[in-house]
Amino acid sequence: MLIGNLDGMTVFARVVEEASFSGAARKLGMSKSAVSKHVTKLEDSLGIRLLNRTTRRLSLTDAGSTFYQHCARVVEEIETAEHALTDLRGTPRGTLRISAPLTFGQMYLPQLVTEFMAMYPGLHVDIHLADHMVDLVAEGFDMAIRITRLKDSSMIARKLADFTGHVVAAPAYLEQHGEPKTPQELADHKTLAYTNVASPNIWDFEGPDGPVTVRVNPVMSCNNGEFTSIAAIRGLGIAREPEFIVAEALSEGRLVRILKDYDPLNNGGIYAVYPERRHLPSKVRVFIDFLAEKFRGGLCNFHEAACKEYKEGRGRQRLAP
Structure with missing residues (x-):
């Protein structure tokens, strides 16, 4: 009553x-x-x-x-x-729980979150880095950053930037084993598979004559892209890697991009993803707006400074007693 x-x-x-x-x-x-x-x-x-x-x-x-x-x-x-x-x-307050891919999060989020929290000092940010896709609702996350070809219609997504992948190998590997000229030749090469995808052993390409699908036989599999890139740099095999992971190694010649005429269909987008809600909390809305502004014009515009900070941070970790 x-x-x-x-x-x-x-x-x-x-x-x-x-x-x-x-x-x-x-x-x-x-x-x-x-x-x-x-x-x-x-x-x-x-x-x-x-x-x-x-x-x-x-x-x-x-x-x-x-x-x-x-x-x-x-x-x-x-x-x-x-x-x-x-x-x-x-005014965003409370706790903002974010899920993000491990290497992407390590490279970009420290700089982004530091700047964002200076703008909103009343906000606490809780970041979970993992290369598998978490269940946002079941695990209590406000949002996630995902690098994918987005298919999950139960989520709302905002594209932040395009994502580009490359097929790469070390010069020493190519010198010893030769360079494949077509995707089909990958079946006869040592490959390194990233396992946090639906079919790690199936590599899809878009070539001059249309789509190409190849089943590779990995000599090593891992659920972390940075790990497979390091293995590729050391000459273990050929890998498919996100540009943001291998850009520095490519520029320094430690890796070489191969199969340039074939677009590896691990390309997609970098998305801010959140559960469907009638009223989006301001803490989520302002952070997504912040990310969109930072990545406006492409990931490369933000890449150099973030990579430098990430590299310096890793160097300090190695020097720490």
Whole structure:
């Protein structure tokens, strides 16, 4: 009964505070008759008169005086809750739980999160780095960064940047084993497979004559792209790698890009993904907007500084006692 009377309690409290139906109507943006109906309905549901009405003035009954004290507290709590929610919508607070791929997260998120948290010091960021896809809802994440060809329609996604993959090998490997000229020749080469995909042993390409699918026979498999890139640099085999992982090794000649006429269909996008919600929390919205701005124009615009910071950080880790 009380839940159904919340509107009536709010109207009644305003009538008492304004000492008139017309004053309450102005404050509430309602008609005078609507205010009167709310109070009458409240009295009927309670089975007791709350107000004495005369042509000149209103006065509280004893029961009305007692009831008003409770109504005033309820209305105050409701207004406090509404103000708190308004504040949360406008200023991100609380904890933002993010899932991101391991190497991408290590390379880019320290710089991004540091800058973001300087803008919103009331926010706590909880980051989970893993190369497998987490269940955002079941595991309580607000959002994830995913590098993929997005297919999960149960999630809402915003594309942050394009993702490019390359087929790479070390010069020493190519010198010893020769360079494959077509994807079909990969079946006779040592390959390194990244396992956090649906079919690690199936490599798809788009070539001059259309799509090509090759089944490779990996000599090593791993669930981390940086690990397979290091193995490729050491000459263990041929790998398919994201550009952001191998860009430095390619520029320094430690890896060579091969099969340049064939687009490896591990390309896709870098997405901010979040569960479908009617009202997106401000902490998620502002972080996604922040990421989109940082990656505007492509990942390369942000890549150099982030990679330098990541490399320096790894160097300090190696030098630490």
